[in-house]
Amino acid sequence: MNATRLRIVIPGGSGQLGRVLAQFFQARGHHVTVLTRGPFAAPWQTVHWDGETIGPWTEHLEGADVCINLAGRSVNCRYTRANRQAIYDSRINTTRLLQDVIANLADPPKVWFNASTATIYRHALDREMDEETGELGGDEPGAPKKWNFSIHVAKDWEAAFFAAPTPRTRKIALRSAVVLSAQRGNPFVIYSNLVRLGLGGTQGNGRQFVSWIHEEDFVRAVEFLIFRDDLAGIMNLAAPNPLPNRDFMAALREAWDMPNGLPAPAPLLEIAAFFHRTETELLLKSRCVFPTRLFDAGFEFQFPRWSDAADDLVYRWRHRDDA
Numbered sequence: 001m002n003a004t005r006l007r008i009v010i011p012g013g014s015g016q017l018g019r020v021l022a023q024f025f026q027a028r029g030h031h032v033t034v035l036t037r038g039p040f041a042a043p044w045q046t047v048h049w050d051g052e053t054i055g056p057w058t059e060h061l062e063g064a065d066v067c068i069n070l071a072g073r074s075v076n077c078r079y080t081r082a083n084r085q086a087i088y089d090s091r092i093n094t095t096r097l098l099q100d101v102i103a104n105l106a107d108p109p110k111v112w113f114n115a116s117t118a119t120i121y122r123h124a125l126d127r128e129m130d131e132e133t134g135e136l137g138g139d140e141p142g143a144p145k146k147w148n149f150s151i152h153v154a155k156d157w158e159a160a161f162f163a164a165p166t167p168r169t170r171k172i173a174l175r176s177a178v179v180l181s182a183q184r185g186n187p188f189v190i191y192s193n194l195v196r197l198g199l200g201g202t203q204g205n206g207r208q209f210v211s212w213i214h215e216e217d218f219v220r221a222v223e224f225l226i227f228r229d230d231l232a233g234i235m236n237l238a239a240p241n242p243l244p245n246r247d248f249m250a251a252l253r254e255a256w257d258m259p260n261g262l263p264a265p266a267p268l269l270e271i272a273a274f275f276h277r278t279e280t281e282l283l284l285k286s287r288c289v290f291p292t293r294l295f296d297a298g299f300e301f302q303f304p305r306w307s308d309a310a311d312d313l314v315y316r317w318r319h320r321d322d323a
Contacts, residue, residue, distance in 0.1 A: 007064045012071025013036040024219040033060045042076040051094045058101050067109040072188050078277050088153050114161040116173040118289045120154035130292035131234045147281050168233045177211035177238035179218045181219045182316035198254050200261030206246030208286035211238045214303035240304050255310035278300040
């Protein structure tokens with residue numbers, strides 16, 4: 001694929017990550033269309049879709065160069081039966097819908113990225129997990145049974161994506177670590193608020209690994225993969241230096257010039273998660289992910305180490321437009 005002006009369609013792109021991608025590609029002169037349940041004011045095109053049925057939105061995929069599917073209900077909630085069903089359906093059903101549509105287009109996208117998650121790997125305290133040797137999770141020792149739900153969703157999500165061949169469309173599943181950005185509501189800001197309130201000590205025992213990626217490296221990696229026609233399949237999108245939670249929080253405290261932070265033991269986190277209507281899995285599961293395929297392909301990270309990324313994100317937060 002050459003580097004001329006591309007037509008990029010982002011189903012489910014109205015969230016934070018979709019906006020980061022849309023802004024990045026729009027600024028580079030590409031034509032961006034976001035498919036969203038509720039169109040919003042943006043400098044790029046937004047088109048209504050319900051994520052469930054075929055409609056006029058399919059016209060925007062005809063002749064497109066790139067499809068980046070980010071559709072999926074937020075996992076930042078309590079895993080009630082209703083929420084679990086919504087999380088599952090919003091990922092698997094929309095992926096199957098796009099599969100049907102793309103398979104029947106006269107001129108389908110050249111490459112289709114589908115969101116996935118690094119949570120698919122097991123709770124790992126002993127070694128890094130890459131695309132070739134990483135072990136998928138499920139009922140592993142030391143992991144609560146309720147963590148199996150996220151793994152089940154991730155496995156079925158990828159299975160739906162790769163279920164049928166698309167000979168004219170290259171497929172890449174993005175097993176992303178948490179994408180950190182200096183935007184309101186982002187996990188970076190949530191962690192930072194704890195640090196600035198003096199509550200930024202370790203979470204749990206602090207041994208669990210944190211896998212992360214700076215937003216700049218995330219969008220650059222997607223751009224890199226667009227133009228690498230030889231790359232397809234599973235790709236880990238994570239900085240190459242995961243680190244234990246205790247070191248992650250210490251580096252963030254240093255970036256904010258906050259020398260101390262109260263720790264949060266696991267029982268206290270469970271109580272806080274209940275009142276904040278979320279799950280402790282987001283903090284306590286050990287994700288030790290390595291981007292072997294990106295490295296082998298020659299991708300260079302701008303922020304390979306968390307201390308540098310933390311300094312940059314703190315600077316961005318302090319100098320943001322809405323400060």
